Amino acid sequence: MPTPTPTRRPHIGGNWKMNLTLDAARSLAAALRDGVAGATQDRVDVTVFPAMPHLAAVADTLKGSPIAVGAQNAYFQPDGAFTGETSLSMLSDLGVASVLVGHSERRHVLGESDALVNEKVLAALEAGLDVTLAIGEKLEQRENGRTDAVNAGQLALGLAGVPAERLARVTVAYEPVWAIGTGRTASPEDAQAAHAAIRRALVSLYGADAAAGVRIQYGGSMKPGNAGDLLAGADVDGGLIGGAALQSTDFLAIVSAAA
Numbered sequence: 001m002p003t004p005t006p007t008r009r010p011h012i013g014g015n016w017k018m019n020l021t022l023d024a025a026r027s028l029a030a031a032l033r034d035g036v037a038g039a040t041q042d043r044v045d046v047t048v049f050p051a052m053p054h055l056a057a058v059a060d061t062l063k064g065s066p067i068a069v070g071a072q073n074a075y076f077q078p079d080g081a082f083t084g085e086t087s088l089s090m091l092s093d094l095g096v097a098s099v100l101v102g103h104s105e106r107r108h109v110l111g112e113s114d115a116l117v118n119e120k121v122l123a124a125l126e127a128g129l130d131v132t133l134a135i136g137e138k139l140e141q142r143e144n145g146r147t148d149a150v151n152a153g154q155l156a157l158g159l160a161g162v163p164a165e166r167l168a169r170v171t172v173a174y175e176p177v178w179a180i181g182t183g184r185t186a187s188p189e190d191a192q193a194a195h196a197a198i199r200r201a202l203v204s205l206y207g208a209d210a211a212a213g214v215r216i217q218y219g220g221s222m223k224p225g226n227a228g229d230l231l232a233g234a235d236v237d238g239g240l241i242g243g244a245a246l247q248s249t250d251f252l253a254i255v256s257a258a259a
């Protein structure tokens with residue numbers, strides 16, 4: 001089935017990971033706030049994901065700006081004896097509008113399962129937050145020709161139980177694990193092929209109309225120099241940026257490329 005004509009507004013995310021001091025996070029947020037010009041903001045959605053202890057300050061700095069603040073993680077239970085975890089309502093109270101779920105560093109370094117990813121996706125949507133659901137294959141899976149199967153599996157398990165009417169609040173981030181923080185980027189052709197396969201998986205889960213509205217971001221060593229080529233893919237609807245999101249000029253250049 002051909003991919004329906006896209007009407008998707010690009011979405012650029014900045015995943016700051018476990019980086020920056022409080023002062024540096026505040027300064028970066030202020031530079032982004034001042035740098036996202038009116039012309040750009042109408043054509044691209046921007047979300048930043050600071051570290052948990054910096055969320056309040058960054059949300060405060062970005063209040064009234066078109067840049068949304070997301071958390072890199074959250075727990076799915078509403079409250080209770082969950083040492084070290086953060087609830088969705090605690091995040092909402094800070095002005096956090098979305099949550100990143102299923103990042104490969106949480107899957108592969110912190111050991112999060114597809115089942116836990118799914119609990120978090122369901123709870124975040126129920127709490128009224130937007131979700132960026134990250135999926136992606138490891139190098140050995142790619143070399144064994146399993147890229148599309150791995151992505152379709154993570155997608156189906158992550159979205160299990162999510163009704164079609166909530167899908168518009170989900171952005172999928174395709175992040176091939178071997179491209180994250182390595183300087184090795186998927187070629188624009190490989191990225192587009194993986195994104196098209198992810199969209200076909202969405203079509204089989206939700207039907208063509210709902211699938212056509214879902215933004216699929218590429219993540220993995222996206223930089224100003226390669227963003228334009230990657231974003232040219234018909235099913236590449238934005239980027240989730242790590243290293244290059246820590247420099248305002250680099251991140252703003254990628255936002256401009258998407259706009």
Ligand SMILES: O=C(CO)COP(=O)(O)O
Pocket residue numbers: 015103175179180181182183219220221222240241242243244
């Ligand atoms: O993991 C990423 C974003 O979530 C990508 O990180 P890099 O851009 O540093 O490769």
